[in-house]
Amino acid sequence: MSDYGHDLLFGSFITPAAGAAQQVVDLAVTADRAGLDLVTFQDHPYQASFLDTSTLLAYVAARTQRVHVSANVTSLPLRPPAVLARAAASLDNLSGGRFELGIGAGAFWDGIEAMGGRRLTAGQGVEALREGIAIIRDLWDTDTRGGVHHRGRYYEVDGAKRGPRPAHDIAVWVGAYKPQMLALTGEVGDGWLPSIEYLPRGVDSLPEMNARIDEAAESAARTPSSVRRLMNFMQPQFAPTSRGPLNAPGDAWPEQIAELVLDHGISAFIIGGDNPAMIERFGAEIAPAARELVARERDR
Secondary structure, three states: OOOOOOOOEEEEEOOOEHHHHHHHHHHHHHHHHOOOOEEEEOOOOOOOOEOOHHHHHHHHHHHOOOOEEEEOOEEHHHOOHHHHHHHHHHHHHHOOOOEOEEEEOOOOHHHHHHOOOOOOOHHHHHHHHHHHHHHHHHHHOOOOOOOEEEEOOOOEEEEEOOOOOOOOOOOEEEOOOOHHHHHHHHHHOOEEOOEHHHOOOHHHHHHHHHHHHHHHHHHOOOOHHHOEEEEEEOOOEEOOOOOEOOEEOHHHHHHHHHHHHHHHOEEEEEEOOOOHHHHHHHHHHHHHHHHHHHHHHHHO
């Protein structure tokens, strides 16, 4: 058992297709009306067929009422951390506290370099992300006097004024798969945000990967439960027979979700697929049933 005790979140992972901009927004509005907790979009600024994610997040926040919005995940190499901090806090204030910060060290380095970003090795990317998260949190910290000073290997900030203060404590969710990134997540992250399709052995990878996060959290004098475990399911299906998590008959989904919560500590479930009927059923039927199952087991 590795249930970390978090409340359950349910969300959608919508493709930010530039050629179907209205459909993208409509899917986000559908998620909001269906009662989902999150609407997320991948962030690939070098992909010309995608809308700019930061602009899209602001537009969707204005078109929705209660759902939280996040990149899944922000490409830090193309978004300077001090500027990203102000943008995040601004959108959080404008939306009434509905922004969360999914963030990653970067991928597709050819595309990043083509857009003017620095090409980094995997290890350099981890350290740059560590520096970036520290700068972002310092900019949000308006209780500390004086400006922000950070002279790192990858980022320098010298006297930047703090603020604006976010409307709520923005969660920093890290997209991570490799050992160094998992350790960073445990040390400084508020959440771990991978996709199940990219785990080396699918669900069987979770005990080992969770353990790396837990060990790093404890080494940093944090509790493992301070790191929420989220999961993207990029190819969910209401399949006639069970082929894996969220690729099964719809009435099996709540039990599969409960098992992932109670046995592996996953507490946020984000589905791709751009299917409005699936989004509606996920929010109206599956999420309440899964919450009921988990609450029942936790009470026991």
